[in-house]
Structure formats: C-alpha cells, structure tokens
Amino acid sequence: MSTAEELDAIGVDRLRAAGSLKWSVFPDAIGAFVAEMDFPLAPAVADAVKGAVDRGLTGYLPSAVRERMSEAAARWQRDRYGWDVTADQIRPVPDVLTALRATIDFFTAPGSKIVLPTPAYMPFLTIPAMHDREIVEVPMLVKDGRHVYDLDGIDRALADGGGLLILCNPYNPLGRVFERAELEAVAEVVERHGARVFSDEIHAPLVFAPHRHVPYASISPATAAHTITAASASKAWNLPGLKAALVILTNDADVQTWARPEVAWAEHGTANLGVVATTAAFDEGREWLAGTLDYLDGNRRLLGELLAEHIPAMGYRAPEGTYIAWLDARDLGIDGSPADFFREHAGVAMTDGIACGAAGEGFLRFILATPRPIIEQAVRQMAAALREHAAG
Amino acid sequence: MSTAEELDAIGVDRLRAAGSLKWSVFPDAIGAFVAEMDFPLAPAVADAVKGAVDRGLTGYLPSAVRERMSEAAARWQRDRYGWDVTADQIRPVPDVLTALRATIDFFTAPGSKIVLPTPAYMPFLTIPAMHDREIVEVPMLVKDGRHVYDLDGIDRALADGGGLLILCNPYNPLGRVFERAELEAVAEVVERHGARVFSDEIHAPLVFAPHRHVPYASISPATAAHTITAASASKAWNLPGLKAALVILTNDADVQTWARPEVAWAEHGTANLGVVATTAAFDEGREWLAGTLDYLDGNRRLLGELLAEHIPAMGYRAPEGTYIAWLDARDLGIDGSPADFFREHAGVAMTDGIACGAAGEGFLRFILATPRPIIEQAVRQMAAALREHAAG
Numbered sequence: 001m002s003t004a005e006e007l008d009a010i011g012v013d014r015l016r017a018a019g020s021l022k023w024s025v026f027p028d029a030i031g032a033f034v035a036e037m038d039f040p041l042a043p044a045v046a047d048a049v050k051g052a053v054d055r056g057l058t059g060y061l062p063s064a065v066r067e068r069m070s071e072a073a074a075r076w077q078r079d080r081y082g083w084d085v086t087a088d089q090i091r092p093v094p095d096v097l098t099a100l101r102a103t104i105d106f107f108t109a110p111g112s113k114i115v116l117p118t119p120a121y122m123p124f125l126t127i128p129a130m131h132d133r134e135i136v137e138v139p140m141l142v143k144d145g146r147h148v149y150d151l152d153g154i155d156r157a158l159a160d161g162g163g164l165l166i167l168c169n170p171y172n173p174l175g176r177v178f179e180r181a182e183l184e185a186v187a188e189v190v191e192r193h194g195a196r197v198f199s200d201e202i203h204a205p206l207v208f209a210p211h212r213h214v215p216y217a218s219i220s221p222a223t224a225a226h227t228i229t230a231a232s233a234s235k236a237w238n239l240p241g242l243k244a245a246l247v248i249l250t251n252d253a254d255v256q257t258w259a260r261p262e263v264a265w266a267e268h269g270t271a272n273l274g275v276v277a278t279t280a281a282f283d284e285g286r287e288w289l290a291g292t293l294d295y296l297d298g299n300r301r302l303l304g305e306l307l308a309e310h311i312p313a314m315g316y317r318a319p320e321g322t323y324i325a326w327l328d329a330r331d332l333g334i335d336g337s338p339a340d341f342f343r344e345h346a347g348v349a350m351t352d353g354i355a356c357g358a359a360g361e362g363f364l365r366f367i368l369a370t371p372r373p374i375i376e377q378a379v380r381q382m383a384a385a386l387r388e389h390a391a392g
Numbered sequence: 393m394s395t396a397e398e399l400d401a402i403g404v405d406r407l408r409a410a411g412s413l414k415w416s417v418f419p420d421a422i423g424a425f426v427a428e429m430d431f432p433l434a435p436a437v438a439d440a441v442k443g444a445v446d447r448g449l450t451g452y453l454p455s456a457v458r459e460r461m462s463e464a465a466a467r468w469q470r471d472r473y474g475w476d477v478t479a480d481q482i483r484p485v486p487d488v489l490t491a492l493r494a495t496i497d498f499f500t501a502p503g504s505k506i507v508l509p510t511p512a513y514m515p516f517l518t519i520p521a522m523h524d525r526e527i528v529e530v531p532m533l534v535k536d537g538r539h540v541y542d543l544d545g546i547d548r549a550l551a552d553g554g555g556l557l558i559l560c561n562p563y564n565p566l567g568r569v570f571e572r573a574e575l576e577a578v579a580e581v582v583e584r585h586g587a588r589v590f591s592d593e594i595h596a597p598l599v600f601a602p603h604r605h606v607p608y609a610s611i612s613p614a615t616a617a618h619t620i621t622a623a624s625a626s627k628a629w630n631l632p633g634l635k636a637a638l639v640i641l642t643n644d645a646d647v648q649t650w651a652r653p654e655v656a657w658a659e660h661g662t663a664n665l666g667v668v669a670t671t672a673a674f675d676e677g678r679e680w681l682a683g684t685l686d687y688l689d690g691n692r693r694l695l696g697e698l699l700a701e702h703i704p705a706m707g708y709r710a711p712e713g714t715y716i717a718w719l720d721a722r723d724l725g726i727d728g729s730p731a732d733f734f735r736e737h738a739g740v741a742m743t744d745g746i747a748c749g750a751a752g753e754g755f756l757r758f759i760l761a762t763p764r765p766i767i768e769q770a771v772r773q774m775a776a777a778l779r780e781h782a783a784g
Contacts, residue, residue: 018447018448018449019447019449019454019456019457020448020449020451020452020454021451021452021453021454021455022451022452024454024455024456025455034451034452036451036452037451039448040448041445041448041450046445046446049441049445049665050442050445053433053438053441053442054438055410055411056410056412056431056432056433056630057410057411057412057633058433058630058631058632058633058634058669059412059413059414059426059428059429059630059632059633060412060413060414060426060428060632060633061413061633062411062412062413062416062417063413063416063417064411064416065411094486094635094661094663095660095661097660098660098661126653129654130653130654130657238448238450238451239450240450240451240452241449241450241451241452241453241663241664241665242450242663242664242665243486243635243661243662243663261518261522262521262522265522268487268489268490269486269487269490269635269661270635271486271633271634271635271663271665271666272633272634273441273633273634273663273665274663277450
C-alpha cells in the first residue's frame with residue numbers, strides 16, 4: 001500500500017498521462033464523474049495478472065482458474081461478512097450489468113416491471129428498456145438526514161406489476177450502507193408480492209466503520225430464496241476493465257436455472273486476467289484495501305470540511321460506504337444542470353444527478369477516490385466559479 | 393519469436409503446469425481438442441499487457457485505447473489483405489460469438505433460419521437455439537479432395553426461410569481458405585435471396601502460402617452491403633481469454649443500426665487488456681506471427697508424414713489455413729465415437745467431429761499448434777491403440 005503522502009503526491013499530469021477514462025474524456029477538467037480510483041493497483045493484484053501473462057494464461061478460461069475465484073469469493077464473504085456461501089453457489093460473470101440482464105431475462109416473469117429506487121446507478125435506468133421492460137422509479141426518502149427506502153412506494157410498485165426490485169448496497173450514488181433492520185423491512189415487502197430482488201453489492205468491500213455490510217440474501221431463508229446477488233472486486237481494487245465479477249445463487253432452483261445454457265451464457269465473457277485479479281484481490285489484497293479505506297475515509301471527511309468552508313450552501317453527508325459523494329446543489333443558485341455549470345465554469349467534471357433518475361435533479365455525483373490535493377483543487381475551483389457566477 | 397528448437401523443447405509437464413484449458417481438462421491425455429496455442433506469447437503482446445497493468449489501465453475502457461485497436465485492425469486489414477476499411481467502421485466486441493448473437497438479434501428478420509455450412513465451429517450449432525432460431529445445416533461437398541460450398545444446398549436453405557448464412561473463412565474445422573471465385577459464387581446465391589452473411593474471419597492471420605485470405609465483404613459492393621465481418625487477434629496470437637475482438641461494418645445502414653444502445657451493448661464486455669493485446673498483436677506482432685506460421689507450416693506437414701507412416705487409413709489433407717487438422721477416422725474400424733476411442737485408449741484428447749454437426753460424424757478435430765514432439769507422441773499413441781484394438 002502506498003502511504004498517504006505517496007497518494008497525495010499523484011498529480012493531475014500523471015493521471016492524465018496514464019490515460020484512464022476519468023482523466024481523458026474531459027482533457028481540461030478535473031475528472032470526478034466516473035467511479036474509478038486514481039491510485040496504483042494493489043501490488044498483489046498487479047503481480048498476479050503479470051504472472052498469468054508470463055505463464056501464457058491467455059487461452060480459454062480454465063475451470064480450475066475459474067473455481068479458484070469462486071473459492072476466494074466464498075472466503076471473502078465468510079471472513080468479511082460472516083456469510084457462509086459455498087464456491088459452487090458462486091458463478092463468474094464479466095460484470096454486474098451482465099448479471100442484471102440475465103436476471104431480468106431468466107429470473108423474472110415476462111413483461112413484469114422493474115422497480116428501481118432512485119437516484120440509481122445510471123445503467124440501471126437504461127437496461128430495462130433493452131428488455132422491453134418498464135421501470136418504476138421509487139425515489140428514496142430522507143429521514144433524520146439519511147436516505148431510506150420508501151417502503152410504501154416499493155409496496156405500491158410491486159403491487160402494480162413489479163416483478164423485480166433492484167437493490168444497491170452499499171448504495172451508489174447515495175453512499176448508504178443499510179442496516180439489517182432496514183433490509184428486513186424491504187424483505188417483508190418483497191415477500192408480500194412474491195417478487196425477486198437483484199442485489200448489487202459490488203461496493204461491499206468499501207464500507208467505513210462503524211458501518212457494516214450485511215449481504216441482503218444472508219438475512220433470512222426468504223431473502224436467500226428470492227435474491228440474485230452480484231459481487232465484485234472491481235470497485236474496491238479498481239478492476240472494472242478486466243471484466244470479472246460474481247453472481248451468488250442462494251437457492252437450488254436458481255442454481256438449476258443458471259445451469260441452462262442460455263442462462264449460463266452470462267458467464268461467457270468473463271476474462272481470464274479479471275478472474276486472476278479478482279482472486280488475488282480477495283485473498284491477498286486485504287491489507288492494501290485497509291490502507292485504501294483509511295485514505296478514502298480521510299477523503300470523505302476532507303470533502304465535508306472543504307465544502308463547509310468554501311461552498312457552505314452545497315449539501316453533503318459523508319458516505320457510509322462507496323467512494324461516491326452525493327452533493328446537493330439545489331441551493332447554489334445555478335440555473336439548469338449543475339454538472340454542466342461546474343464542468344464549463346469550474347473545470348470539474350461530475351455526473352449530473354439527473355442521469356441517476358428524476359429524483360437526482362439538482363444533485364451531483366462526485367468521485368472521492370482521488371488524491372486529496374485534487375479534491376481540494378476541485379472544491380476551490382467550484383467555489384471560485386460560484387463567486388464569479390454570483391458577481392456576474 | 394522462439395526458435396523451432398525452443399518450441400520443440402516445450403514439454404507436456406511444462407504445459408500441464410501452466411494450467412491452460414487444453415492441458416487441464418484431461419490430466420492424463422495429450423490436449424488436442426481446444427483451439428489454443430501451446431507457444432509462449434508474442435513478447436510485444438506480453439509487454440503491452442504488462443505495461444498497461446503498470447499504468448493502472450484497469451478502469452473503464454478509455455475511448456482512446458479502444459480507438460487505437462480499431463486503427464491497428466484497419467492497418468492490418470489494409471497491409472495484409474489490401475482491404476481499405478476505416479477505423480470508424482471497426483467496433484470492439486469481446487469475441488466472435490457475441491458478434492454473432494448481435495447479428496442474429498439485430499441484423500436478421502425475426503424468426504428467419506440460420507444457414508450453417510457443416511462441419512462447423514461447435515458453438516455455431518448451439519447459439520441459434522438461444523434465439524429460438526432454427527438451423528439449417530448444409531454439409532460441405534468434396535471436390536478434387538478439397539471441401540467446397542454446396543451452393544445448391546445453400547440456395548435451397550435460403551429459399552426455405554433462411555435469413556443469415558454463417559461463413560467461416562479460413563474454415564474452422566476444415567482448414568479451407570476460400571478463393572475469390574468461390575466467395576463470388578456464394579455472394580451470388582446470397583444476393584438472390586436478399587439474405588445476410590456473418591463472416592467469421594478470426595483465423596485470417598493463419599494462412600499458409602500460396603493461399604491468401606480474401607475478406608468476403610471486400611469482394612463487391614453487394615457483399616459489403618450484406619455482410620457483418622468478425623475479426624480478431626485471438627487465434628493467431630492465442631488471446632481468446634482476454635476478451636477482445638472486432639466487428640467490421642461495411643455499409644452505412646449497419647453502422648447506424650450498430651449505434652443503437654441495445655445493439656452497441658455487444659461492445660460492453662470488451663476487456664481493456666484484450667484491447668491492448670490485440671492492438672500490439674496487429675501492430676507489433678507481425679514478425680512473431682511469421683515465425684509462428686513457419687513452425688505451424690512444419691507441423692501440418694509433419695502430421696501428414698506421421699499419419700502416412702503410422703496410421704495410413706486416417707484421412708488427412710493439410711489445412712490451407714488455421715492450425716486445425718480435420719481427420720477422417722471412418723476407415724479405422726472404430727465403433728462409436730473415434731474421439732472417445734482415442735481419449736480412452738491412446739490418451740489423446742480431440743474433438744469428435746459430430747460436435748461440429750452431423751456431417752462431422754466419424755471425423756476428428758486435432759489442434760496442431762503444439763510442439764512437434766507432442767504431435768509425434770500423439771500419433772504414435774494413436775497408432776499403438778489401433779494396433780491393440782485390431783489385435784483385440
């Protein structure tokens with residue numbers, strides 16, 4: 001693990017030169033719009049991938065390599081969350097969206113609606129249409145300053161033809177880490193309607209104390225029976241481009257359905273080097289993750305301090321998990337898209353909340369997994385743009 | 393490029409230890425069933441992948457990285473086959489099968505049949521059923537010892553509701569490299585019916601002189617208008633597990649169709665390190681490929697000599713392209729599956745021709761991309777098993 005000083009020292013020029021998506025789409029703006037980490041890879045992960053290249057492990061994915069990833073993922077779930085799942089319940093997929101598409105196609109009733117709490121991870125809003133499925137957006141509520149599920153809204157949506165509820169925990173973009181009691185309350189609503197749940201838990205390794213990740217499918221036999229869980233090392237170890245993630249199946253019927261060739265096709269694109277990287281991350285990347293979480297913990301606090309000092313009208317509550325900050329820009333006096341405003345006038349590229357659903361209008365999604373001086377520079381540039389805007 | 397002596401020296405133990413699919417599925421048999429190469433990676437390819445890991449290029453696929461692959465593929469098509477396609481006609485996909493699935497879904501009439509010359513690459517026989525599409529197998533004919541298309545058979549199949557003809561050139565598993573006149577004759581039949589062609593050309597870099605690869609879509613405006621071409625570095629540089637290939641679109645309507653989000657989804661699983669590897673292969677892997685083709689050329693001749701000496705009743709014609717040998721085992725006096733026989737009695741694992749369609753019954757698919765001493769050992773073990781069988 002790099003020290004905090006080493007991470008602080010990573011400058012914009014170096015990130016720009018490395019050529020990530022985050023630092024290449026807007027060549028003149030600070031990249032804070034896509035959920036990527038700006039830190040060097042965990043050495044254990046980099047070594048595992050380079051070792052696989054040296055061994056020539058570039059042919060078709062060998063079963064043993066695939067199984068080692070499922071075993072590492074099972075160990076991770078057990079050690080980290082106390083969840084006993086076996087390797088044969090854990091199947092490889094290239095990414096969480098492929099898992100969602102398979103879930104819609106093969107684990108929900110034809111034509112049933114997709115119930116989506118919002119604001120949501122952007123592709124969750126566009127994928128259902130590719131399956132000719134209607135989305136019912138259920139905006140999250142705010143209670144004592146924290147986002148909570150609108151259980152009545154979910155209840156109504158499921159009553160009105162909803163077949164699948166998409167959960168995201170830890171929650172992208174809101175940063176919530178749901179407590180067991182909250183998940184139990186969701187489960188009760190889902191069970192009332194005999195619906196299914198797709199639980200996106202790919203941010204689970206990224207949780208800040210005292211919060212703890214509780215796998216939704218682990219809380220009761222009912223949730224095990226109605227849930228398809230997606231897990232991944234892609235967020236915490238920054239591997240989305242290597243194309244490996246995991247589906248956790250928690251009942252026999254789903255295991256049998258998954259075994260059908262047209263369903264198991266979802267595994268097809270899983271890439272060798274992603275599998276090798278994921279295995280190394282779960283087994284050998286734990287200390288690196290602890291150090292990274294420490295740094296990110298500092299980042300989420302720093303952003304709060306900076307905003308309080310320079311842009312006090314910007315709403316922000318530090319995320320409980322994920323490295324995604326959800327900023328409330330509604331009181332800044334900006335007409336139109338706040339993301340457009342800050343990209344054009346502050347040189348800071350964020351995701352407009354509207355891309356996360358109607359509930360996100362007036363909000364911004366800012367990625368915290370960047371060196372602290374860059375966070376400071378971003379906030380200063382945003383504050384300056386607002387001052388100029390107010391003066392204009 | 394390793395010397396022939398270095399490749400010859402790669403032993404079974406080393407291959408087994410490296411853990412490829414080819415050498416791990418049947419721990420007691422020589423692996424000759426899956427189209428993988430047993431040679432070390434091209435150094436330029438390995439270096440490119442390791443360099444990307446060092447740069448931390450593991451986040452979402454950056455546009456510039458993706459575009460460099462399309463540009464390298466365009467240079468390859470131009471330099472190698474004299475085909476002028478531009479980078480913006482070339483789209484990334486994880487693999488040829490993903491390209492085929494997108495072609496079936498979005499470029500053919502709903503419910504139209506898939507016309508498949510056989511014996512065929514095995515997944516071509518199973519994928520149409522996932523789309524609720526009927527396959528019409530059109531067995532290849534033999535003319536002067538060479539496999540040729542059954543133009544009348546294709547004509548009848550297209551007349552009988554066929555909407556898509558799947559071509560494979562160079563031909564897996566038959567090793568044919570089709571001449572321009574042959575492709576022109578196919579095009580005439582296709583045009584007669586207004587059908588579409590999916591042209592799998594992923595073996596194109598693997599052609600032995602004096603044969604030359606002619607891209608099907610390049611031969612006329614008509615073929616450019618009715619073809620979706622799949623290209624890849626995965627076969628010639630042994631990269632199938634890295635998940636990157638290319639679709640070449642050769643008319644405006646297809647480019648527009650491809651741009652629709654549900655169609656362009658086919659690009660989604662393309663993996664960064666596969667893209668980097670493919671780019672390096674096309675641009676910097678040419679000398680390595682020339683050396684590898686020399687070695688493979690020796691292998692295809694060696695197999696002929698060994699069979700003539702030890703198993704003269706086995707039918708074999710050296711492939712014109714690919715590293716796949718198609719063996720006619722019908723006169724060996726084996727009851728049932730020849731692949732089962734040789735796996736059980738000779739310790740040589742090959743694909744049974746029947747997996748390539750009914751036309752493949754009695755044949756075997758043997759992968760030649762292996763050190764020569766292993767080819768010799770395989771043939772000796774097969775000959776010994778036949779002697780014992782005859783004696784028994």
